[in-house]
Amino acid sequence: MDITLHYYPSNASVTPHILLHELGVPFALQLVDRRAQAHKSPEYLRLNPNGLIPTLVLRDAQGEQVLYETAAIVLQLVDLHPQAGQAPLPGTRERGEFYKWLAWLSCSLQPYMTHYFYSDRMVAPGNADGAAQVRAAAEAMIASRVDQIEARLAQGPWMLGERFSALDPYAFMLCRWTRGMTRPARTLPHVGAFLQRMLERPSLQKVIATEQWPQPLV
Ligand SMILES: N[C@@H](CCC(=O)N[C@@H](CS)C(=O)NCC(=O)O)C(=O)O
CATH class of the missing domain: 3.40.30.10 (Glutaredoxin)
Known part of the structure; x- marks a missing residue:
């Protein structure tokens, strides 16, 4: 293929x-x-x-x-x-957890990133004050979601606990996008350690080299 x-x-x-x-x-x-x-x-x-x-x-x-x-x-x-082995087998309880967090990352966290980064699209053209309000509200929602990731990662090194899965690149990417926000995800103890664990993976190192990410990485 x-x-x-x-x-x-x-x-x-x-x-x-x-x-x-x-x-x-x-x-x-x-x-x-x-x-x-x-x-x-x-x-x-x-x-x-x-x-x-x-x-x-x-x-x-x-x-x-x-x-x-x-x-x-x-x-x-x-x-x-x-x-x-990047996801638990279909039909298992773990697969249900995988679905839950995948849907949560996609539907309950990522859309607020769109509101944050494209806040001007959420208001009438030229409404800078409105855009700033949307941005601030989105940032607060993102922070509360990152708190949930922090709580999750307090229970194990990866989003599914002991087991690495495709959820981890997704969580990494979204947490990385907070690096310019008032409270970057890297400042939380468990998320910060998770971001560093991710950066050590050969997969990440290849992506960083190919995409030529600027500093700071997270
Ligand atoms: N729900 C979509 C969102 C994708 C998305 O928003 N991508 C951004 C880049 S991170 C984009 O293409 N933005 C261009 C635009 O909004 O015009 C997905 O997960 O694929």
């Missing part, structure tokens, strides 16, 4: 980028140059009508499948490569 990840450095494509290395499968990267608005180009919109990053393209003898939405990409990748 040919796998191509359409990505932009430090964007939501970071989660599948790390995961693909964790799975140990060959894949190609296709830069979606946001500086040139490539994510809103007709070619990219044909793949992902939302004009958002990431998009994953899978090609095999049956043809091509185009996937978007980080959580959907994660689920398809872990299910296509069960031998890599």
